[in-house]
Amino acid sequence: MSTWPDTRILDLLGIDVPIIQAPMAGATTPAMVIAANQAGALGSMPAAALSTEQLREALATIRQGSTRPINVNFFCHQPPLVDDERDRQWKHLLEPYYRELGADFDAPTPVSNRAPFDDAACQVVEAFRPEVVSFHFGLPEKALLDRVKATGAKVLSSATTVEEAVWLEQQGCDAIIAMGLEAGGHRGIFLSDDLNTQIGLMALVPQIVDAVSVPVIAAGGIGDARGIVAAFALGASAVQMGTAYLFTPEANVSASHHYALRHAQASETALTNLFTGRPARGIVNRVMRELGAINPLAPAFPRAGGALMPLKAKDEAGFSNLWSGQALRLGKDIGTFELTRELARQTLAKLK
Known part of the structure; x- marks a missing residue:
């Protein structure tokens, strides 16, 4: 070349x-x-x-x-300061999903790092x-x-x-x-x-x-x-x-990510802070649609992802990050x- x-x-x-x-x-x-x-x-x-x-x-x-x-x-x-109250509010927001999917809400929250x-x-x-x-x-x-x-x-x-x-x-x-x-x-x-x-x-x-x-x-x-x-x-x-x-x-990439990359439209990506606490672009899924792609309750990076881990284990497509840029259809x-x-x-x- x-x-x-x-x-x-x-x-x-x-x-x-x-x-x-x-x-x-x-x-x-x-x-x-x-x-x-x-x-x-x-x-x-x-x-x-x-x-x-x-x-x-x-x-x-x-x-x-x-x-x-x-x-x-x-x-x-910079690693964030621990904010127990914000972490509690965030997990409380996710509680209905824990109940629906049969995840243990009372178990210790996994650490996302x-x-x-x-x-x-x-x-x-x-x-x-x-x-x-x-x-x-x-x-x-x-x-x-x-x-x-x-x-x-x-x-x-x-x-x-x-x-x-x-x-x-x-x-x-x-x-x-x-x-x-x-x-x-x-x-x-x-x-x-x-x-x-x-x-x-x-x-x-x-x-x-x-x-x-x-x-x-x-x-x-x-x-x-x-x-x-x-x-x-x-x-x-x-x-x-x-x-x-x-x-x-x-x-x-996971099976859900693999599928989403090949079927989502270019208009179906958005910036979200739900999965880590920092804005990142991914393919819109259930949790982004229902909680809003940018949610002020999401804990600071990278702590937001911990409370989503049990939900991701139950419903990967709906609760995992599906990172993608806007040119995915190419x-x-x-x-x-x-x-x-x-x-x-x-x-x-x-x-x-």
Whole structure:
């Protein structure tokens, strides 16, 4: 693959195709990362839902299967203070579902956790030395970020506004992921919690491109070669794609998620805070319809998910998160390697 109109990301990250396979916690597997790498893209392994040992095992598997650059992605949120009263109100709101489905309402509430980047995670980075380390919800504290940079890793992070992009560049990011409102999964928002600040990709990318000097990666609502061409036209140097890779056999998705991805309409996704406490885009299901996709009683991230776990065990389709971006109807049931190569070929053909 050659003759790309902008090679800054290719040169910066050492890849052949300006596509980043998005790190999707729970859904991304080492097999997906390896296949994306083999196709010339940047494979990304999410760490947020893994223990330190699980992350080490995943990275060892990837390193055995590929010698190409990899990206490891971390959340860098601040763990919330425990709010017992809010937790109680939240579970009380869910009580009718417990009674209906036969779940034990009086049993201790399971703990929902997402690990932020810390010293233990940084030690894994120092041991495996991934070529790229990316962050969601801003950046970690300077001492940890300096340690990451000392390994030689290039640092990326997501910006959902121009202000966030400028802040990330000022803190030393090597490239910015411009995350449009169309994107699936958790919003990368971190300078504000006001969802009214969130911008669609078409408006976001050129404004970030104009505001920063580092390369920009477009993410959100890109499902095929037409979207990649449009991203280049807007000034992006590469794209990050997630939902498209959820259709591949390498993706680890539940039966309910698999079905929803293939049958929901593009209009049937929404931002919701029900499943974790932070806004994320997913396919609308029963609990989102009946409680409202954004509910003020949902505990702070990541505690909201605990009380839903017993309900999810009884009715997965109705009470689990079905993350997806708005371009889901462009998804194809082909392998990660084939998808990546097809996207690259079709994009180059359209750019001629």
